[in-house]
Amino acid sequence: MTKIPLDSLSELASRVRGTVEFDEALARYTTYRIGGAAAALVAPQSTEDVVAVLQFCNDAAIPWLALGLGSNVLISDAGFDGVVIRLGKGMDWVDEDVDGPEVWQVGAGMPTPRLARVTARAGLSGIHRLIGVPGTVGGGVVMNAGAHRQDFSQTVRSIERVDSDCTVRTVPTDEISWRYRSSGIDRAIVTAVTFGFEPADPRVLERDIQRHYEWRRQGTPFDEPCCGSVFRNPEGRQRRSAGQLIDAAGLKGFQVGGAQVSDRHANYIVNRGTATASNVKAVIEAVRERVLAEFGIELQLEVRIIE
Ligand SMILES: Cc1cc2nc3c(=O)[nH]c(=O)nc-3n(C[C@H](O)[C@H](O)[C@H](O)COP(=O)(O)OP(=O)(O)OC[C@H]3O[C@@H](n4cnc5c(N)ncnc54)[C@H](O)[C@@H]3O)c2cc1C
Incomplete structure (x- = not known):
């Protein structure tokens, strides 16, 4: 059991459109299948939802944690005594052609392998080699995830983020501190990502995907x-x-x-x-x-x- 009293959390459900679970075991939400309970786990459905949860946590002085697909975290056996904001279903939308056919905006909850697949089919190169990186686009940006000489820093044009003071900001890529497996993003929630891809032959991209997928299957x-x-x-x-x-x-x-x-x-x-x-x-x-x-x-x- 977490230590935060349920009464102080019960109002949370009325503030967001997404689902709210209380005293929820986090092992279900990590690829390690490890992790104790969170006081609450929220699945926001929009940027406004994320703002509402952060506002709630700030008002009640409750710690919060952003989570994607939980593929790069080790959550303690004691769990997380606060609110986990899990960006996944509902925030996995794609807006193609936001500034020409090669510029897409994607919700932070979109799984990276799915984006790799759909962009390759659409003849867009830039993220397809991340087919085996099993996280969300939001988690991928935060970690600057990469594989086979592709990483998020190469294709991200801008991100939408909600800062811990609940301000929503669009941040261009040159203001992100990209480094190897790091973006410097901390105490903020990435809600959407705009990518600029390169046109390419879908058959060539598919062969590239197969080659890298096979390497992963055999080597990991x-x-x-x-x-x-x-x-x-x-x-x-x-x-x-x-x-x-x-x-x-x-x-x-x-x-x-x-x-x-x-x-x-x-x-x-x-x-x-x-x-x-x-x-x-x-x-x-x-x-x-x-x-x-x-x-x-x-x-x-x-x-x-x-x-
Ligand atoms: C089998 C396997 C293979 C992998 N291969 C690779 C690989 O080849 N290359 C690679 O780089 N990684 C790899 N990873 C690690 C992992 O998949 C990536 O780091 C992935 O991008 C993490 O995304 P996630 O959504 O799972 O993030 P999570 O694990 O949920 O979170 C990771 C961190 O980001 C934060 N975070 C998550 N989402 C958000 C958000 N929307 N806003 C703000 N903060 C957020 C979390 O608080 C946490 O600190 C692999 C993992 C597995 C299990």
């Missing part, structure tokens, strides 16, 4: 609960990826409770079925210590730990 444990890469690849002069370092440290298969360094891709820590957040954190700490001891490299987390 995409069928086991996980969050993708746990650590960022080291930058600078280090040429080895985080996965190569972990593999070289002999940690493939290393396990604590139900959490295990994948045999297929050493930068993935998978949930073998019974893992808790504490198990995953214990594996993370052991991996960090061993890689530091063996190679003098401090691995940085890509996954966001929510406590």
